[in-house]
Amino acid sequence: MFFVERFDRNTRGRDLAVGDVHGMYTVLSQLLQASGFDPAVDRLFCTGDLVDRGPESARVLEWLDTPWFHSVRGNHDDFAIRFPEGTVNATTYLANGGAWNLANPAALQRRISAALDQLPIAIEVETAAGVIGIIHADCPLPSWQDFVTRMTDIRVADEEHDHLANLAMWSRARLMAQDPSGVGDIHAVVAGHTPVVEYSTLGNVHFIDTGAVFDGGHFTLLDIASLTPVVPAIPPASQSR
Numbered sequence: 001m002f003f004v005e006r007f008d009r010n011t012r013g014r015d016l017a018v019g020d021v022h023g024m025y026t027v028l029s030q031l032l033q034a035s036g037f038d039p040a041v042d043r044l045f046c047t048g049d050l051v052d053r054g055p056e057s058a059r060v061l062e063w064l065d066t067p068w069f070h071s072v073r074g075n076h077d078d079f080a081i082r083f084p085e086g087t088v089n090a091t092t093y094l095a096n097g098g099a100w101n102l103a104n105p106a107a108l109q110r111r112i113s114a115a116l117d118q119l120p121i122a123i124e125v126e127t128a129a130g131v132i133g134i135i136h137a138d139c140p141l142p143s144w145q146d147f148v149t150r151m152t153d154i155r156v157a158d159e160e161h162d163h164l165a166n167l168a169m170w171s172r173a174r175l176m177a178q179d180p181s182g183v184g185d186i187h188a189v190v191a192g193h194t195p196v197v198e199y200s201t202l203g204n205v206h207f208i209d210t211g212a213v214f215d216g217g218h219f220t221l222l223d224i225a226s227l228t229p230v231v232p233a234i235p236p237a238s239q240s241r
């Protein structure tokens, strides 16, 4: 498993973050366009869950090949990674929106698995204000630095690596508890996974999954250098399916 990917400061353009895509690539493209996203110099970081539920999950391979698009691994990406290994129950997968992949030939399922397996559990991006951490669900330890150190320490048992990775992909504890304590040793953390009605923060943790795949939901783009949501210059015609 690939744990942490680091990115240097973007000195030429903007760095934006977006929540869970869930196969809503056309809607996301329209929002980027309306927000003046410049693929030549800007970068888009995603909290993962690139697939399942939405109509265009099959486009994930094309997006993973897009040079300005970088994502962490979500629990739905993890389903697609593990499915060819036989460690995902097909009924569970179907109930979680995996029909598109269950219908794929085995060779394509393996290609999708291998491509998504390149996604790290966490991303660190340097900005003028400090380092921003991006994770699917939550940072499972009070200190980001401790989390990264334990995840990358080969002396730590595989079981603990898996445990931390699973919490990073699945935990809803901070939002459930409305825990304002934040994450130490990092400027800010950007997380998705649990849909919020509007972009919100708890301490220095920014929740940006505004449920684009669900009725009444939408995508939020967050400028990670200023930690402010991007207001599209041209409102997208429709943000729902």
Ligand SMILES: [Mn+2]
Pocket (backbone or CB within 6 Å): 020, 049, 074, 075, 076, 136, 169, 193, 194
């Ligand atoms: Mn998720």
